[in-house]
Amino acid sequence: MASYTLIVMSDSHGDREIVEEIKNHYLGKVDAIFHNGDSELPSSDPVWEGIHVVAGNCDYDAGYPNTLITRFPNVTIAQTHGHLYGINFMWDKLDLFAQEADADICLYGHLHRAAAWQNGKTVFVNPGSVLQPRGDVMEKLYAKIEVTDHKIVVSYYTRQHEPYPSLSQEFSR
Incomplete structure (x- = not known):
């Protein structure tokens, strides 16, 4: 049985300190960290x-890829920001990206809104923004994803690493 713990952040908009803080808090304690x-x-x-x-x-630095596919035994993670997939208007292109990658999890950002939902086998996760949240939840958040053979649990945390339980969700695999 394989299990993984992932940390996901997004939209830090120049706040290097919070990226470093989250990294230092989790590096060596989780299986992967994503931005x-x-x-x-x-x-x-x-x-x-x-x-x-x-x-x-x-x-604007050309050194960043637009997408990444990260594979662990029994788990494939597709990652993108989302703006190139038109997520402000529809989910079809992001869903197609996830399907083409055969992704179990699709990570995205751009909207600054924490969200987790499932379509088919793929769980889509937006960790929100660690600097500029938008929408109904105005808390600066990042996500922790725990993956087992049977479920994917998405939890949200504040910049102080405190749980934000009202957004947490569990999905079957």
């Missing part, structure tokens, strides 16, 4: 060592 873009930091910044990071619409 879904709009960091506004150079792609060569040492803070990215040990973090899977993609380009957002506010990242």
Whole structure:
């Protein structure tokens, strides 16, 4: 039985300190750390060592990839910022990206709104923004994803690493 713990953040918009804080809090304690873009930091910044990071619409450094596919035994993670998939208007292109990757989890950002939902086998996760939240929940958040052979649990945390339980969800695999 394989199980994994993932940390996901997004839309830090120049706040290097929070990226470093979350990284230092979890590095070596989880299986992977992801940043879904709009960091506004150079792609060569040492803070990215040990973090899977993609380009957002506010990242002008060509050193970032637009998408990443990360594979663990029994789990495939598709990652993008989302702006290139038109997520402000529809989910079809993001869903197709996830299907093409045969993703169990699809990570995205861009909207600054924490959300987790499932379509088919794929669980889609937006960790919200660690700097500029939007929408109904105005808390600065990141996500922790726990994956087992039978379920995917998405939990949200504040910048102080305190649980934000009202958004947590569990999905069957």
